[in-house]
Amino acid sequence: xxxxxxxxxxxxxxxxxxxxxxxxxxxxxxxxxxxxxxxxxxxxxxxxxxxxxxxxxxxxxxxxxxxxxxxxxxxxxxxxxxxxxxxxxxxxxxxxxxxxxxxxxxxxxxxxxxxxxxxxxxxxxxxxxxxxxxxxxxxxxxxxxxxxxxxxxxxxxxxxxxxxxxxxxxxxxxxxxxxxxxxxxxxxxxxxxxxxxxxxxxxxxxxxxxxxxxxxxxxxxxxxxxxxxxxxxxxxxxxxxxxxxxxxxxxxxxxxxxxxxxxxxxxxxxxxxxxxxxxxxxxxxxxxxxxxxxxxxxxxxxxxxxxxxxxxxxxxxxxxxxxxxxxxxxxxxxxxxxxxxxxxxxxxxxxxxxxxxxxxxxxxxxxxxxxxxxxxxxx
Numbered sequence: 001x002x003x004x005x006x007x008x009x010x011x012x013x014x015x016x017x018x019x020x021x022x023x024x025x026x027x028x029x030x031x032x033x034x035x036x037x038x039x040x041x042x043x044x045x046x047x048x049x050x051x052x053x054x055x056x057x058x059x060x061x062x063x064x065x066x067x068x069x070x071x072x073x074x075x076x077x078x079x080x081x082x083x084x085x086x087x088x089x090x091x092x093x094x095x096x097x098x099x100x101x102x103x104x105x106x107x108x109x110x111x112x113x114x115x116x117x118x119x120x121x122x123x124x125x126x127x128x129x130x131x132x133x134x135x136x137x138x139x140x141x142x143x144x145x146x147x148x149x150x151x152x153x154x155x156x157x158x159x160x161x162x163x164x165x166x167x168x169x170x171x172x173x174x175x176x177x178x179x180x181x182x183x184x185x186x187x188x189x190x191x192x193x194x195x196x197x198x199x200x201x202x203x204x205x206x207x208x209x210x211x212x213x214x215x216x217x218x219x220x221x222x223x224x225x226x227x228x229x230x231x232x233x234x235x236x237x238x239x240x241x242x243x244x245x246x247x248x249x250x251x252x253x254x255x256x257x258x259x260x261x262x263x264x265x266x267x268x269x270x271x272x273x274x275x276x277x278x279x280x281x282x283x284x285x286x287x288x289x290x291x292x293x294x295x296x297x298x299x300x301x302x303x304x305x306x307x308x309x310x311x312x313x314x315x316x317x318x319x320x321x322x323x324x325x326x327x328x329x330x331x332x333x334x335x336x337x338x339x340x341x342x343x344x345x346x347x348x349x350x351x352x353x354x355x356x357x358x359x360x361x362x363x364x365x366x367x368x369x370x371x372x373x374x375x376x377x378x379x
Contacts, residue, residue, distance in 0.1 A: 007037050009039045010039075012085065017287055021311045022046050023078055025051065039061045040072055066085075073335065094117070097121065103358075105364075109356070116354045123348075128344065133321045137318070139184040141310060143185065150264040176192040176238070177237035178243065179203070179245065188268075189212070199216075199220045204224055206224065234258060240264070243269070251277055252279060273304065285304065356369045
């Protein structure tokens with residue numbers, strides 16, 4: 001119990017304008033505190049999910065400045081941290097974040113190595129069954145959020161068409177076309193079918209399509225990515241959602257030109273930058289409200305980062321998953337020892353005591369990664 005009480009968790013404010021999600025709700029923080037952790041949160045850090053500092057204080061969280069939050073044993077930040085932030089971290093501490101923010105910032109990586117920070121990509125963490133709980137729950141949120149946003153935009157009489165996604169008696173419902181058949185795709189399909197829309201799902205992974213078809217039932221129309229079949233479906237689709245597939249997928253200008261005017265499109269790939277629709281202007285939902293005046297659908301716009309539009313839901317989901325994860329770390333008597341005992345955590349490690357152990361992070365630094373098991377054996 002002593003090791004648990006000695007572990008402090010820091011929650012800094014996310015300064016990345018493209019990230020609204022926050023990793024912990026007051027309820028989640030209270031449960032971690034009951035388990036023996038101490039939590040320090042930067043003042044105003046949870047403003048993006050509409051929780052006050054008072055809500056966290058009542059849960060037992062210490063509200064403090066940024067430097068105090070960064071100086072904890074474990075720092076949790078969904079968004080990007082700067083090199084200056086990492087310099088404020090305790091040497092040898094643990095950073096829980098996402099892969100993309102780290103892999104995109106070489107200066108931050110250099111500081112992680114210099115400070116001997118153990119950095120973990122939450123979206124790569126695996127459970128004992130080989131599943132990725134953080135990535136999976138965020139993918140499900142992305143899928144459901146995309147349909148909710150699409151429905152509101154289509155129904156808007158000024159910026160949309162003023163139509164219901166599901167239609168009514170005597171009126172043909174809208175068509176939702178989904179590329180991919182994984183968790184995000186199935187979540188989007190369930191939401192669209194629940195609203196009464198016609199759903200068409202395309203993927204070249206027949207086994208994944210079969211699982212999706214069994215899960216969704218006969219109301220979801222599934223097909224392999226045959227060019228002619230896909231082109232015909234795109235011409236009549238009112239909503240197009242691209243989710244992760246085994247091979248990178250993109251709809252180029254010649255195909256997009258055949259789509260309806262005012263079609264609502266989403267790129268739900270984890271690294272979404274609009275590359276699924278290279279001829280369209282990407283519009284980040286983390287930086288605007290779905291009902292903001294700038295969210296117009298007359299032109300060719302691709303919405304990205306759908307989950308950040310429902311940041312509070314994402315926070316609740318992340319909190320639930322973090323409870324189990326942090327309990328596992330505490331049960332291993334500390335972060336460093338947890339890496340030796342939890343194989344799923346090893347696979348998510350990006351930097352380990354001054355060494356790069358993730359290929360993508362190594363690519364950002366133009367160097368090679370080394371298998372973390374070698375360092376764990378020698379340490």
